[in-house]
Amino acid sequence: MKKIAIIDYGMCNIDSVARAVEKLGAAPLITDIAHEVAQADGIILPGVGSFADAMKELTSRDDLIQTIKYRIQTHGTPFLGICLGMQLMATIGYEGGKTSGLDLIPGTIRHLEPVIAEERIPHVGWNEVNRVSTSPLFHEVEDRLDFYFVHSYHFQCDPQYVLAQTPYCGGFISVVGKDVCFGVQFHPEKSLKSGARILTNFISLC
């Protein structure tokens, strides 16, 4: 059974991610300990909350960030960032002051700005994920399906890393990918069947 490390840095309901992983036939390992992460076949970084606080929590754990990066770079261990976890993959975030991120995918995290008056922030609810590129993450997932979002910031990066976009605030990047690293702005663990399929696809890469 594939072991999926779910990084617990005290920021969120890791429980629902762990339950989803378990239901999909993998073994979730909730942990913030570097040597446990090093034994996992895949790494999921969930998270809600603010970018600056989250980075503070992550950096305060001995060797955690270094181990995650080492596993990705030298072992090709697949990595999935969910919501804030996706945002933390960027180079820099501007939530809670300018803060360095994990820099797994070159990018910047900025606040969503409405382009029409009806667009309220946070962006809460079900919205489409429109593919702009192919990815194993989308295997047997229909294009333009709705997923559940809840966030006020978004990922900005070079088009080469963009896998999907979502029509809100002029269109924001909702899925990013680079080699074995993936980030989804929505919550697959809360997006019923379509979300489960995305997680299944990630697990099968591990």
Added chain:
Amino acid sequence: MLKVRIIPTLLYKNFGLVKGISFDSWRRVGSALQTIMVYSMREVDELIFLDITATGEQRDPDFEVVDDLADDCFMPLTVGGGIQTIDHVRQLLMMGADKVAINTGAVLNPQLIKDIANRFGSQCAVVSIDYKTHANGVHEIFTHSGTRATGLSPVTFAQQAEEMGAGEILLTSIDRDGTMQGYEPDCLRQVSKSVSIPVIASGGAGNAEDMYLAIHQGKASAVAAASIFHFTEQTPLEMKHYLRGKNIPVRL
């Protein structure tokens, strides 16, 4: 396009789900776990679960119940009732809640909104406002399950909540609650207009047209309902088909 959400509300009291009229005359409507499983099967957009006696009984939220419920809930879950401290929030999120609804706790201590937003993010801070409409048309917030007048205006408090970092407003008309006579439109419109965070209309839905009005005229981002799902044959999916026929974006 962002879809308008239809959110069944589950009210929890003494080990079971109940539904009342104007926060009174409670009737039992079944087991919480079974109900969550049905809604899970029906793939509803989101669920709100409120423990309506926690504050009155001066007890903590029932973490064990939330833990059990969340096990079968693969959709977004908002949990409320008795939340007074940041540690309550932390525990509820750990048990599987995605968002917390704070009502009495937010009125008594608005700083709590800020603390939740700073610690866990605005997106999980739902400020729940219960109000009554007086004969002269003035709206007033009531706390403690609608039993205590506060002298506060829903519009002013919603604005304050937004400023403190609330991510959504759950706006419930106590007068309309359980009556199935339609959402109270006046306060809904005023609050929606005065904040830029999403507003969830609650209290009074009797049919899909009521939901349409709350969305179209009241500018609600989501509509919550309980009685129509407990006491009539109508389902969230039927409501969505109706709304789509009226050009409201919904997830089918």
